[in-house]
Amino acid sequence: MKISLENYKSIFEDFSSALDLSQYEEEKTIKTIVQCLKSKLEEIYSGGNQLEAQNDVLKIGVVGQVKAGKSSFLNSLFFDGESVLPRASTPMTAGLTVLRYGEENKFQIEFYNTNEWKLFADKDAEYNSLMNDLRQSDTSATDTELIQQYKIPDDIVSAHELISKCSRRALDKIKPEALIESNTFSGVKDLQSTLDSYVGADGTYTPITKCLTITLNDKRLKGIEVVDTPGVNDPVLSRELRTREFLRGCHGVFFLSYSGRFFDSTDVGFLTNRIGSQGIGSVVLIASKFDSVLQDVGMHFRDDLGNAIEDCQKKMKGQYFNNISSSNFQGNDPILDFSSGIGYSIFKKDSQSWDEMEAHVVSQMKSFYPSFFSSEEEVKSTFYDLSQIDSIRESYLEGVFKKNKVNIIKEKVNKYFDNASSNIRDAISRELKKLAEMIDLIENSDIKDIEKQKVLSAKVIKELSSDINSISHRSSDIAERCMKECLNGFTFRWNGKVPTNQEMKSLVRTSTFLGKDRTFTCSYDKVDLCRLEEDINRQLCSALDSLSNEWTTKNKEIYDSIFKCIMNVIAKNEAEDTTDSFNGNILRNELDEIIERMRNNSTLDTAGLKNRFHSSLVSALTGVDRIDYRQEQCEESVAISNVNQAAQQCADNVRIIVNGQVSNIQEEVTQLLKNAKDQSMSILRDRKDLFINEISEKVNITLDELEQALSNKNRTLLCAKNAQETIHLLESKI
């Protein structure tokens, strides 16, 4: 039977009553297994309820990295460019903001509770002790330098920032149960002034604000809910959980990526892991703060805004296609567009009302492209065109999201229940396997051997503890060898081909008989930088992917050696146990899972390197394809030959730059591998004690439970077989 919105309630009720926990009260192990399955079912059931309750509201998320311009974008979209949602300066002060439709204009603020605040306080204490140590060892460096140098984790730094910004008045609002305050407002200006103290950069209550909900009497919000998320990789865990929860129920997103580092590895990771996996169907990828890249290339495209826009868009599209094709993103390809949120507020306001940032952007753009910003009217019209806000509102908010609302919601619901069916099937087979293993263990064990088994297991774990220390200390040699082998196997050779397009160039002859200017054209091969960058990136991606696979394989050797050592210890003890009371399988089952988890953490992160290479190559090659020439006396044929020579010179320069960067990447790969080796060693060093404790704890629990089960062997077996039968029956219904 297929689960759907119509039948999920009756199916889950049937399942819930079949999995009645009260009948397993006496049998803890069986109860745990059934409980696991039941929890999974309840999680899916509550997700279904949530979907049903909000079946008529289209949820749209605004996501992106910190400072990607999310708040500016929303201000432009709903508040006519007024800074109602403040541009947050740090990840810490950026809150979760919900915009929804309502008859009355009001807002609601939720503060952190005591427990959540205590977590920040603990991390702040950790920060202070760490920094004290570092300050003693390096007296000349500032705190900021120390943070960068010693790579202090974000969550610790952010917690310190949050605590240090928090005033006594704000602290009074932190209560055991999260305090919620709400208020009404008359208009945008009123809201703006009130919100400043809650979400503004220097607001009294900003550090303690967890979530803001604004209900607006704005018809554009009818039937939709828009959420401004704090940013990718939010260091505040409770807010991160809220964002995750929201994304689960989200139907579509505006994904904002800062044009200056467009669609980098963090963006790709977020899109793949957090959006693709949540079944969010419609994604509009906006290259935000587009004006900033136009300022960056201003020197090269003096007063040529059209070509500057074209060139920047071409490069960003290249970056986007390159990264999306090499990612594992599952879902429809995002729609790509460009926007300048600040451009819209410049357009909407009088020049006297521009804030410092807006005035600066205008003056920068004026200096690079004077013809396009010669009067206030032109400034406004050019910024309006760059902002694209009205077009985005019409094409995506109305055209993509609201117009297809019913279908988008339906698709999301269907996807959810399709996934739910497969998740339930997986959970059932996992729990059935556990039950079968348990039945097998009970049938083949005797309660008289349990005490002995406990003693022997403790002895084995003690041996393991000493062996794992010695093998981890020896493993740096294996890691060093693995690293060198990977480095020797890494080959990234550029074939040296510079792709070109034939282009025409107009040249001017100023000295005709009557002194009149006359133009003639000549063709030459212009370097196609976009194609070149794409080609090289493709070659590099493939080389780095092979390297990453190679590292995973080699790195496996380290963990295999640990695994082998552990298995030898278990086998040795099994052989030595003449009474046959030691069951090594209990240990083996637990170990398998823990080692696998450690192994999975030791991967080579090549995504960052790929992105850095791409952006550094783009930056190094900027302007290299442009031919410098000036008028001078020579014959036409000589002039044409000179232009071609210049084109050839461009190609040669491009070759020199690419070769330089290709050589540089060898050094970077060496560094990457050294870091990966260190990371692998650190995982081993930091987690080996944890590993031993975890095994010890798990084995003890298993043995205690086994002891209890064996105290009434027949009843336990009967109970386990009953549970097995019930779950089999449920399996057949899906």
Place this chain on the structure above:
Amino acid sequence: MCEECSRNDTLIGVKNMNTEFLNNYSKELLSKRDELLHLLSNQIARIELPSQDSSNLPTPVERTNHLPPYVSAAGAVLFVVGLCSKSTFVSVLGVLAVGTGALLWYKDKNINASKTVQKPNYTVLSSQINDVIRNIHSMISSDWDSFLSKQVSGIKSNISSLNLSEDQNNRVNDLLMTHSLISYPIMDVLPRLMAIARTGNVNEYSNHIYSFKEQYSKEISTAYLQQEICYKNIANILNN
């Protein structure tokens, strides 16, 4: 760094027998740091840059030849005047002037097209500097790695001869599982040099090289400091 400061940086103050051998490693570490800083300065000093004067060539003044039309026009006027005044000499002079103008124009017909700007190739210069910086980094970082690998092996062998508890042994070996690295974002070098190439200001190259030296010296010192802290931690474990 002054000699006194350098001495304070080592573990010389620690008197315990167990840790005495570490002082030698610490001293070697310090002298390795100084050696690498010296090597960095030497290598940097060997970079040769062209002078600003030779690189900023003045742009030749554009020359446009307006003579032929004027000569021809004057010739035509003379010819007409000659005809009107019935002066054969003036007419002939006019014809000659028109002919000269036409000849000059013919000679000048193929001029004033275009020519590339003859500038020093800053791309090549940037690439050469990039190569030097990369080689310096490669040389210094691998030297540091192999030096520390030898030190770590040495310390491990010294430790094995000491009568340490299992816990002490494990903690020391844990600390020796990794060593400090000299890392530098070498991929960012060429884009910065190319940005300078676009400005054509040779002085900027010097500034960049100077800032590389400063930054790299800091990287060396940081790596040294991290390793020194590691040795101090080992000494603490051995003393407890």
